[in-house]
Amino acid sequence: MQTQTLDGGFTQPALQAATAFRSVMEAMARPGTIRTITGAAPPAPASPAAGAVLLTLCDTETPLYLAGACDTSDIRTWIAFHTGAPLVGPSACQFALGSWADLMPLSDYPIGTSEYPDRSATLIVEMPDLNQSGATLTGPGIKDTAMLSLPDAAAFQANGAQYPLGLDFIFTCADRLAALPRSTEVC
Amino acid sequence: MTDYNFAYLDEQTKRMIRRAILKGLAVPGYQVPFASREMPMPYGWGTGGVQVSAAVMTTDDQFKVIDQGADDTTNAVSIRSFFERTAGVATTTQTAEATVIQTRHRIPEQDLTEDQILVYQVPIPEPLRFLEPRESETRKMHSLEEYGLMHVKLYEDISRHGHIATSYAYPVKVEGRYVMDPSPIPKFDNPKLSDCPAIQLFGAGREQRIYALPPYTQVVSLDFEDHPFVASKADHPCGLCGVEDSYLDEVIIDDAGGRMFVCSDTDYCTARQADGFKGKDAA
Numbered sequence: 001m002q003t004q005t006l007d008g009g010f011t012q013p014a015l016q017a018a019t020a021f022r023s024v025m026e027a028m029a030r031p032g033t034i035r036t037i038t039g040a041a042p043p044a045p046a047s048p049a050a051g052a053v054l055l056t057l058c059d060t061e062t063p064l065y066l067a068g069a070c071d072t073s074d075i076r077t078w079i080a081f082h083t084g085a086p087l088v089g090p091s092a093c094q095f096a097l098g099s100w101a102d103l104m105p106l107s108d109y110p111i112g113t114s115e116y117p118d119r120s121a122t123l124i125v126e127m128p129d130l131n132q133s134g135a136t137l138t139g140p141g142i143k144d145t146a147m148l149s150l151p152d153a154a155a156f157q158a159n160g161a162q163y164p165l166g167l168d169f170i171f172t173c174a175d176r177l178a179a180l181p182r183s184t185e186v187c
Numbered sequence: 188m189t190d191y192n193f194a195y196l197d198e199q200t201k202r203m204i205r206r207a208i209l210k211g212l213a214v215p216g217y218q219v220p221f222a223s224r225e226m227p228m229p230y231g232w233g234t235g236g237v238q239v240s241a242a243v244m245t246t247d248d249q250f251k252v253i254d255q256g257a258d259d260t261t262n263a264v265s266i267r268s269f270f271e272r273t274a275g276v277a278t279t280t281q282t283a284e285a286t287v288i289q290t291r292h293r294i295p296e297q298d299l300t301e302d303q304i305l306v307y308q309v310p311i312p313e314p315l316r317f318l319e320p321r322e323s324e325t326r327k328m329h330s331l332e333e334y335g336l337m338h339v340k341l342y343e344d345i346s347r348h349g350h351i352a353t354s355y356a357y358p359v360k361v362e363g364r365y366v367m368d369p370s371p372i373p374k375f376d377n378p379k380l381s382d383c384p385a386i387q388l389f390g391a392g393r394e395q396r397i398y399a400l401p402p403y404t405q406v407v408s409l410d411f412e413d414h415p416f417v418a419s420k421a422d423h424p425c426g427l428c429g430v431e432d433s434y435l436d437e438v439i440i441d442d443a444g445g446r447m448f449v450c451s452d453t454d455y456c457t458a459r460q461a462d463g464f465k466g467k468d469a470a
Contacts, residue, residue: 014193018245021205025243028212029386029401057209059202094206114330118210118219140215140362141401143384164364168213181213183362183401 004074008041009082010055020056024170027179032137032146034130034178043074049172050097050124051078057122058095060084065093068102070126090121097124100151106159109167117164120182125151130173139184148178156186194241195273200224204242204397208388211399216361217329218312223395233266234392236289236308240270243304243388244287250278251285256293256434256451263291282454292355294376296433296455299385301402307370309391312398314358314368334366337409345414354419359406366409367398374408375420375434381406423448426468428459 010016016039023035040051058064064085066075079085090096090108103123112120127149134149135156148171150156159166159182166182180186192198200222207221226234244250250270254263258280266289267278279285282295289306299305311317315325318336328334337358344352357374361367369380370389380387380400387400400406410416421435426447433455435448447468450456460469 013198015246017198018193022243022245025208028209057202057206059199115326117214117217140404143403164214164217183213183215
């Protein structure tokens with residue numbers, strides 16, 4: 001158990017975090033594209049991609065909410081050792097990790113304020129599958145249209161309707177990730 | 188390379204900047220506050236751009252820095268060597284080869300691609316600042332989408348000069364929502380902001396703001412129906428490469444009123460001269 005806690009982080013934190021961040025940034029800047037992201041091995045059921053996102057973005061300054069099946073003692077201690085992120089409930093979190101069903105309801109998360117829309121949560125959604133089909137996306141970052149297998153199109157339409165407020169999403173599946181910022185129009 | 192962490196900044200600082208960049212990309216044109224660090228160069232020399240570049244850079248990148256279009260001015264040379272020393276990153280002066288381009292006050296003439304990131308150095312990120320000095324008020328104006336004051340400013344330009352005299356840092360509206368300062372690029376460059384395949388990131392070190400334009404974002408320069416936006420430049424061809432449609436610098440060459448107009452983008456001009464193009468002042 002202890003090796004599992006201590007292992008699974010970046011072996012070269014500065015270099016691997018830089019590469020991982022580029023994947024996250026490209027995904028967020030181009031909604032609908034799928035990137036690979038490697039270097040992390042968090043305890044199950046968290047995916048390597050979700051682990052790498054946490055290592056790249058979370059630290060003692062970012063309250064994190066572990067939803068449902070992701071809220072295990074193995075994951076808690078792994079996050080405590082590798083990031084030091086304080087664990088909180090959904091209403092106080094800056095990042096949240098879990099499956100789509102476990103993360104519900106979306107109304108619990110901070111969506112920012114009209115003067116500071118950046119003070120909103122980013123949800124890391126563990127997906128059973130991730131591919132470029134399903135919902136049609138348009139908006140900033142997308143040349144014409146893009147497709148992404150979203151868990152629930154209506155929820156993202158409601159989120160987008162709050163623009164410039166709203167939540168941002170990172171979808172992870174094994175070592176791949178995609179993202180959906182609030183600016184994207186889903187249909 | 189063991190004297191510093193990769194790309195100079197400590198990891199916690201980079202995470203903080205990276206989170207700000209992601210929020211900036213999610214709300215295009217909105218200025219995200221960030222805890223800007225003191226850098227080993229004075230404010231006004233690109234500390235915001237340097238911090239953003241440090242946060243996005245990887246070892247595989249080809250890094251280019253331009254200062255008013257030029258690769259060989261003090262600011263560009265010193266920032267390039269800063270990252271050569273602290274990140275061991277490869278540098279280039281060729282726009283086409285670069286993957287990360289840090290710029291002060293220009294967008295390269297050559298079209299950017301999807302594989303590139305353009306990082307702007309921004310002195311005053313708030314487009315409304317000279318109209319309303321209070322941050323609390325400008326924030327409220329952005330939140331209420333209250334941009335009438337900016338149009339009054341452009342109108343006053345017209346009433347005083349007969350045309351919109353603002354020639355750089357020309358305000359733009361992003362995706363029909365936020366009015367944004369494109370940094371002091373000449374308004375000639377404004378059309379390139381819109382529908383650009385590259386990611387555009389803006390860093391203001393002293394003012395502690397980061398904002399961003401994802402690729403293919405719609406960016407519109409503010410104007411009036413009867414006074415439409417015009418991307419103006421000096422009405423001359425380049426003296427060295429003869430090109431008609433690039434942005435030009437006016438250079439005084441003697442004390443008898445002699446002057447020449449040359450491309451501000453040195454890489455573009457050099458490449459054209461190497462291809463055999465010659466202007467009237469070419470040696």
